[in-house]
Amino acid sequence: xxxxxxxxxxxxxxxxxxxxxxxxxxxxxxxxxxxxxxxxxxxxxxxxxxxxxxxxxxxxxxxxxxxxxxxxxxxxxxxxxxxxxxxxxxxxxxxxxxxxxxxxxxxxxxxxxxxxxxxxxxxxxxxxxxxxxxxxxxxxxxxxxxxxxxxxxxxxxxxxxxxxxxxxxxxxxxxxxxxxxxxxxxxxxxxxxxxxxxxxxxxxxxxxxxxxxxxxxxxxxxxxxxxxxxxxxxxxxxxxxxxxxxxxxxxxxxxxxxxxxxxxxxxxxxxxxxxxxxxxxxxxxxxxxx
Amino acid sequence: xxxxxxxxxxxxxxxxxxxxxxxxxxxxxxxxxxxxxxxxxxxxxxxxxxxxxxxxxxxxxxxxxxxxxxxxxxxxxxxxxxxxxxxxxxxxxxxxxxxxxxxxxxxxxxxxxxxxxxxxxxxxxxxxxxxxxxxxxxxxxxxxxxxxxxxxxxxxxxxxxxxxxxxxxxxxxxxxxxxxxxxxxxxxxxxxxxxxxxxxxxxxxxxxxxxxxxxxxxxxxxxxxxxxxxxxxxxxxxxx
Amino acid sequence: xxxxxxxxxxxxxxxxxxxxxxxxxxxxxxxxxxxxxxxxxxxxxxxxxxxxxxxxxxxxxxxxxxxxxxxxxxxxxxxxxxxxxxxxxxxxxxxxxxxxxxxxxxxxxxxxxxxxxxxxxxxxxxxxxxxxxxxxxxxxxxxxxxxxxxxxxxxxxxxxxxxxxxxxxxxxxxxxxxxxxxxxxxxxxxxxxxxxxxxxxxxxxxxxxxxxxxxxxxxxxxx
Numbered sequence: 122x123x124x125x126x127x128x129x130x131x132x133x134x135x136x137x138x139x140x141x142x143x144x145x146x147x148x149x150x151x152x153x154x155x156x157x158x159x160x161x162x163x164x165x166x167x168x169x170x171x172x173x174x175x176x177x178x179x180x181x182x183x184x185x186x187x188x189x190x191x192x193x194x195x196x197x198x199x200x201x202x203x204x205x206x207x208x209x210x211x212x213x214x215x216x217x218x219x220x221x222x223x224x225x226x227x228x229x230x231x232x233x234x235x236x237x238x239x240x241x242x243x244x245x246x247x248x249x250x251x252x253x254x255x256x257x258x259x260x261x262x263x264x265x266x267x268x269x270x271x272x273x274x275x276x277x278x279x280x281x282x283x284x285x286x287x288x289x290x291x292x293x294x295x296x297x298x299x300x301x302x303x304x305x306x307x308x309x310x311x312x313x314x315x316x317x318x319x320x321x322x323x324x325x326x327x328x329x330x331x332x333x334x335x336x337x338x339x340x341x342x343x344x345x346x347x348x349x350x351x352x353x354x355x356x357x358x359x360x361x362x363x364x365x366x367x368x369x370x371x372x373x374x375x376x377x378x379x380x381x382x383x384x385x386x387x388x389x390x391x392x393x394x395x396x397x398x399x400x401x402x403x404x405x406x407x408x409x410x411x
Numbered sequence: 412x413x414x415x416x417x418x419x420x421x422x423x424x425x426x427x428x429x430x431x432x433x434x435x436x437x438x439x440x441x442x443x444x445x446x447x448x449x450x451x452x453x454x455x456x457x458x459x460x461x462x463x464x465x466x467x468x469x470x471x472x473x474x475x476x477x478x479x480x481x482x483x484x485x486x487x488x489x490x491x492x493x494x495x496x497x498x499x500x501x502x503x504x505x506x507x508x509x510x511x512x513x514x515x516x517x518x519x520x521x522x523x524x525x526x527x528x529x530x531x532x533x534x535x536x537x538x539x540x541x542x543x544x545x546x547x548x549x550x551x552x553x554x555x556x557x558x559x560x561x562x563x564x565x566x567x568x569x570x571x572x573x574x575x576x577x578x579x580x581x582x583x584x585x586x587x588x589x590x591x592x593x594x595x596x597x598x599x600x601x602x603x604x605x606x607x608x609x610x611x612x613x614x615x616x617x618x619x620x621x622x623x624x625x626x627x628x629x630x631x632x633x634x635x636x637x638x639x640x641x642x643x644x645x646x647x648x649x650x651x
Numbered sequence: 652x653x654x655x656x657x658x659x660x661x662x663x664x665x666x667x668x669x670x671x672x673x674x675x676x677x678x679x680x681x682x683x684x685x686x687x688x689x690x691x692x693x694x695x696x697x698x699x700x701x702x703x704x705x706x707x708x709x710x711x712x713x714x715x716x717x718x719x720x721x722x723x724x725x726x727x728x729x730x731x732x733x734x735x736x737x738x739x740x741x742x743x744x745x746x747x748x749x750x751x752x753x754x755x756x757x758x759x760x761x762x763x764x765x766x767x768x769x770x771x772x773x774x775x776x777x778x779x780x781x782x783x784x785x786x787x788x789x790x791x792x793x794x795x796x797x798x799x800x801x802x803x804x805x806x807x808x809x810x811x812x813x814x815x816x817x818x819x820x821x822x823x824x825x826x827x828x829x830x831x832x833x834x835x836x837x838x839x840x841x842x843x844x845x846x847x848x849x850x851x852x853x854x855x856x857x858x859x860x861x862x863x864x865x866x867x868x869x870x871x872x873x874x
Contacts, residue, residue, distance in 0.1 A: 490777035
């Protein structure tokens with residue numbers, strides 16, 4: 122009885138094997154470590170399919186905090202990183218963990234807070250002055266407090282204002298959380314916070330307690346260049362660890378900075394928010410659009 | 412005279428440095444009913460554990476059918492002796508499954524033997540009942556049935572009726588008498604009840620404070636006990 | 652913002668959740684129950700220390716386990732060559748480590764709670780070591796199943812370790828718990844609640860199955 126099953130199973134088994142052999146080569150996998158705000162904006166979901174199809178690859182996006190993304194890059198657990206913390210990016214390359222940093226895009230930060238603006242920051246002319254007004258009024262301010270790109274930017278503006286915020290003081294709240302959670306907290310408790318425009322715009326419907334108080338309604342209208350937020354892409358140094366897809370990483374960087382992709386980046390978000398969430402910033406782009 | 416079935420030579424059991432049992436020499440004859448008596452704490456249960464190879468003596472030796480038993484005792488040896496304890500601990504299964512358990516352990520089909528024993532101990536009606544819900548008397552009968560299902564060469568009974576009502580006590584004793592008459596297995600029965608001892612014993616061994624103070628055939632033990640403590644026991648007095 | 656999780660992606664997430672947690676549960680049961688039995692029934696020098704370690708393990712913060720597993724599996728770590736990081740295998744590994752002390756500890760205590768007289772009785776009836784342990788496990792089965800339930804509870808909704816060693820990669824290592832964190836972070840509370848309800852339903856189903864197991868484990872002591 123059992124013997125009869127062998128030929129019965131062998132034929133479809135053989136066909137399956139044949140079919141499998143005819144499939145195109147297994148796609149190679151590129152691991153990209155990036156920040157949660159980058160991933161949550163939806164940009165990567167929109168543009169990555171073009172790379173995956175064009176290069177027969179799969180991009181595994183690991184979205185974590187800035188510090189963790191950089192750490193993952195240092196450990197060689199990612200093939201390429203995409204973050205927005207310029208000084209840390211430069212250190213990453215200088216210390217030999219990354220091959221080189223390439224400009225990709227930029228967006229900006231805004232200051233949001235309770236619509237009635239108790240600290241009156243709408244009237245100020247710079248981000249530093251705005252934060253000074255908040256400190257003066259001792260108005261609630263929610264800081265991400267997590268060493269992220271946003272947090273780094275926030276600290277640099279405090280420094281420019283000559284103020285050292287102290288979590289011990291009741292009005293300055295250091296949350297240690299991501300952008301989404303921080304915005305929700307600010308909305309719920311009527312606090313000011315520094316946010317990247319992209320995350321704010323995408324969650325605006327869920328944040329009834331917040332309004333843009335400083336930074337304008339679009340990047341173009343942002344009065345303070347200090348609030349610009351540039352992104353860099355860095356391929357991880359393959360000499361430090363085994364198993365890094367350095368060739369694919371290079372291809373990814375080339376593709377990300379190519380004119381076609383850059384223009385796609387510049388269009389992302391226009392139909393949903395009426396404005397782009399990111400401005401293209403790569404060298405090839407600037408060469409084509411001087 | 413054939414070899415005694417079980418023999419203890421110079422066996423000693425100690426707990427935490429304290430010697431609880433010392434047996435210079437004790438031989439259990441084949442097919443006899445040896446009753447072990449003595450006050451609480453005399454070491455009777457310890458003696459039974461030695462005989463069932465559940466515990467090794469700290470010194471001395473145990474012989475089974477003339478062969479020295481090393482510890483841990485080999486499985487086939489352990490399967491020729493079994494104990495019915497004072498408190499029957501049954502498995503959370505039906506009565507049938509409890510009685511059948513030992514046979515299944517040995518890879519034997521339990522059906523015929525189990526049903527016969529259930530009948531013999533008046534447990535047929537309870538065969539499908541959960542063992543956990545039985546009364547004390549019913550539980551002990553199940554424990555006896557499961558022990559007999561193993562057809563042991565030596566059956567040890569540690570105060571088998573101490574917790575039973577008169578009806579069940581009668582049933583169990585009747586069973587023991589049947590076994591005595593069949594002369595199929597060797598019986599060692601621990602009891603503190605002098606009347607039960609009279610009824611069941613071929614020979615009597617009395618333990619006191621961990622030592623054997625008197626070993627005799629039934630008639631001499633009960634009619635002419637030599638040790639005063641044995642005499643007190645026979646008279647029905649509490650022996651401290 | 653449209654949620655990141657929709658349509659077929661949702662089925663993938665559910666399937667992966669079942670696969671990862673199911674495998675981890677099976678592994679921790681296969682490893683943990685015998686270990687718990689061993690600890691319950693044998694005495695050896697250092698046993699007390701081992702038991703203390705098991706109890707400590709029961710209270711271990713899962714995210715710490717995740718961190719340690721990450722460091723082990725990282726390419727700059729000792730086991731980097733395995734290539735397990737950011738794959739479901741790493742998640743299964745972390746979840747197994749989290750569940751294991753629970754299964755071991757609770758199996759051990761439920762076996763220790765079995766009437767000691769029963770052990771004596773079993774040996775008196777001629778059970779060999781294996782038969783004895785099987786019968787005792789069967790007697791303690793309510794407690795042993797509870798041990799597995801506890802292990803399951805500890806991992807099905809765990810998110811810290813899953814994030815760290817899995818990376819929440821879409822289509823590859825995203826499970827229900829990490830998807831809920833993602834949706835919450837993006838402000839999609841409604842959908843996060845839906846995912847939460849799904850997770851609870853899954854947990855409920857599994858627990859029902861385990862409960863039935865408590866009463867249905869066949870009682871065969873021999874062979």
